[in-house]
Amino acid sequence: MLIHSSTSGFIHTSPSEITPEPVYRARRDLMRAMTGLAGAAALAGWTDRVAFAQSAAPAGARRLSGLVRSNVPGALSMDKPTDVKDATSYNNFYEFGTDKADPARNAGALKTHPWTVEVDGLVAKPGRFAVEDLLKFSALEERIYRLRCVEGWSMVIPWVGYSLSQLIGRVQPLGSAKYVEFVTLADPVTMPGVRSRVLDWPYVEGLRLDEALHPLTLLAFGMYGAVLPNQNGAPLRLVVPWKYGFKSSKSLVRIRFTDKQPQTAWNKAAALEYGFYSNVNPNVDHPRWSQATERRIGEDGLFAKKRKTLMFNGYEAQVGQLYAGMDLQKFF
Secondary structure (H helix, E strand, O other): OOOOOOOOOOOOHHHHOOOHHHHHHHHHHHHHHHOOOOHHHHHHHHHHHOOOOOOOOOOOOOOOOEEEEEEOOOEEOOOOOHHHHHHHHHOOOOHOOOOOOOOEEEEHOOOOOEEEEEEEOOOOOOEEEEHHOOOOOOOOEEEEEEEOOOEEEEEEEEEEEEEEHHHHHOOOOOOOEEEEEHHHHHHHOOOHHOOOOOOOOOOOOEHHHHHHHOOOOOOEEEOEEEOOOOOHHOOOOEEEOOHHHHHHOOOOOEEEEEOOOOHHHHHHHHHOOOOOOOOOOOOOOOOOOOOOEEOOOOHHHHHOHHHHHOOOHHOOHHHHHHHHOOOOOOOO
16 A cells, blocks of 8 residues: 555556556566465465575575566676575675674564655655555566675676666655665664664665666665565665665665765764765775775685776766766765
8 A cells, every 4th residue: 555645536447457468467476475465376486485585595486477677778787697595695784783694594583564665855745655556666677786895795686676766756856855865674673783883773875866866776676586585675675786785775664865965874884984975996995905806706615716896896887977077086
């Protein structure tokens, strides 16, 4: 149910009459998986997905049918995708612990239904949206993005979602809006890491409005053709492929439009180490290590030859113009 009210009337028609059938089927399958409103067969499929995601098994997940392959330039990496077992068992999600294995161990307690996202601030049409309604805003696409983490490791993940700009267009930012702030869930009951002082909770990230509107910026609901595992940010998260992974907020509960640069979690914790922009840039070292190379997870373990880090994580052709004329040593 959409909680945000509207003064306009409603036309009652079947979604399949106004949406291409493959897109309709993919959206329906994902909605059923998330809400548990399907019949016994679909419910069994959801159970399989959850068991697969939480156990990080490399096989056995039921794929969502009818996903649209993205035609956004740069959205389909030619790199080999990371094995799903690695992608769902080696994670940064400090709300569940600081060890890379903690999220997969601890995230099973997270309740992802019902779930709503508050969208407010400098917008003409603020509201609180259920995940089921967010799924209706656009066709679900499968995009294969490189993910680069500041610690020096990287993955290649097939995400499922749509450009965040589709949601932004719905809420109509005011002319005074310059930034978008993303706030994630901070529940000390189901998230043991929130009881620690490692960060100032809740986790907050931010983008400039033009970065948020870029077609590569993804609002993700799934990965590897199935719903997001809890440890990877269920039920919805941000994915910004040209920035370090910590910019891609997980388990979103609020999206706020503002005229001021948001105070982000890692920038508040260590301003000299984590800048607001956090673009992947091999020429700007972290104070404690080089960013010139990276290790692709799943490639012959710790002794694999490191890869050269690409400017903007390889997306320079698509996003470089966003930073034309900026001093990227200062705005890191």
